Amino acid sequence: MVTGLINANPIVYERKARQVRSAPTNIDEYADEPIDQQEIFDHIRDIKDPEHPYSLEELKVVTEDSIEVNDKQSYVRVTFTPTVEHCSMATVIGLCLRVKLMRSLPSRYKVDVRIAPGTHATEAAVNKQLNDKERVAAALENPNLSEMVNECLAPTFA
C-alpha cells in the first residue's frame, strides 16, 4: 500500500486563458465544424490529477500541442507526460483521458492515448494496457477504479 504521495511537490503551472473561439466566418449555423486541437484540449484540460487538487493542465500533464487530431479521418492521439518517471498513477491518468474522450467525442472517433516517449519507467507496458480496450472495459467495471475515474472527470463536466 502506498502511504505517502508519489510526487509530494509537483510543479504547478499557470492555466492558459480560455481562448475565445474566433467568430465563425460561415454564417450557416448548421454547417459541420471540424473538431480541432483546441476543442479536444477543452475536453481534457480540467481533468483532476488522481493525487493532487490540480488539473492535468496545471501540472502540464497535457498541453494543446500534445494533441494530434484529424477530423476527416476521425482520429485523435493524446500524448501525456506524467509528473514523475515512476508515477504509478500514469495508468489512471491515461484511463481518465481515454474515458473522457470516449464520452465526449462522436462514436466514429478512434482514440489513442500514450505516454510521451522517454518520460516513464514502464512506458511500453502502460501504453499497451491503455490501448487494450478489453482491459479498459474490465477496469471500468471495477467499482473502485471507476469511482476514481469519475472523481477525476467531475470538474470537466462542471
Place this chain on the structure above:
Amino acid sequence: MDILERNLELRERQRLEGHTDRVWSLAWNPAAGVSGIPAMLASCSGDKTVRIWQQDPSGSWDCLAVLEDTHTRTVRSCAWSPSGKLLATASFDAATAVWEHIGGDFECVATLEGHENEVKSVSWNASGSLLATCSRDKTVWIWEVQPGNEFECVSVLQGHTQDVKMVQWHPFLDVLVSVSYDNSVKIWAEDGDSDDWHCVQTLNEASSGHTSTVWAVSFSSNGDRMVTCSDDLTLKIWDTSSNPSETSDSNCGSWRHLCTISGYHDRTIFSVNWSREGVIASGAADDAIRLFLESKDNSVDAPSYKLLSKKEKAHDMDVNSVQWNPKEPGVLASASDDGTIKIWELLEVPR
C-alpha cells in the same frame, strides 16, 4: 474460373439490434441450420446479457431469447457444445455459465467458478467431453463434463505470463491452443500415460510470431493449419506438416510459421475465422472486414494468401467478432462496438 478472379462482395442481409452495449462475440449453433431446423446464433455483450437469434422460414432473424440475471458483468465469449444443446458463456465476473436448451427455453444448469478474475474465452472440444476457459489470471483451465451437468476441473495450465485472450480446441484432436497478451500462442496436449496436460509448443516472436497481443485463433477445417490475428496488425498462418498430437518429449511441437498477411488492417485485428471453404475472414478496430484465400497459382516454395474481398465501414465502430455459418457457405455474422450484429452474404457481383 479461379475464385480469386471473381468479383465477390459481402452484402448486408440483416442488422440485428437489441444489445444495449458493445457486442463482443458470436457463436453459430453447429446443430442448427439443416434439415428444417432453423439456423441459430448466440451473441454476448457488455450489457451483461446473451441473446439467442433464430432465423424464421422467410429467412429473417429474430431474437428468440435473452439470457440475463446470471452474469453480473460483461459477457465476453460464448460457445455451443458440438451437439448444439449446451451454450457456455464466459464473463468478466470470473464465472463461466452453462445453459441448456430445453424446449424453447434456456436454463442455466451450471456455473463454473475458479478463475481469479475476468474469464475471456470458452471452447468445447470436438466430442463435447471437455471445456477450456482462460482468464486475465494468466491461466487456462480444462474442465471435464460429468453426467448430470457437473463440470470438474482436471487441469490448470500455467505458462502464459499475461492474460490469456482466447482458447480454441483443434477441430477433431484433443489439442488446445491459447493466445495471449504476452504476444505468444501456446499449444497444449495431454500426456499419453499420466492424465496431465502440458504445453508442447510456444509460438512467439522467435518463431516468426506476433509482436503484440494475439487476440484470436481459428483452425482450417482439416486441422492442419491455423490462423492468428494480433494488435501488431497482422494475420499469421501456421502449418503442421505432421499430426499435431505427435509431439516429442522435448518442448517442440510441430507447428511452424507459414506466412504473414500484413498491410490490410490499420488498427488492431480482434477476430479471425476460417470457413470450411477455406476463406479467412478478419474483423478489426478499423471497422472493416476483410476476406483472404490461399492463392494456388504461385511458385512452389512460398504459399501465399490473397485478399478476396473487403468491406470498409462494415460497422460504425470496431468489429469484435466475425464468424462463418458452418452450415450455409458464404454466410458471415459480425459483431461490433456499435451494439449491432450483421448477417452478411458473400455474393458474386458483375464488374
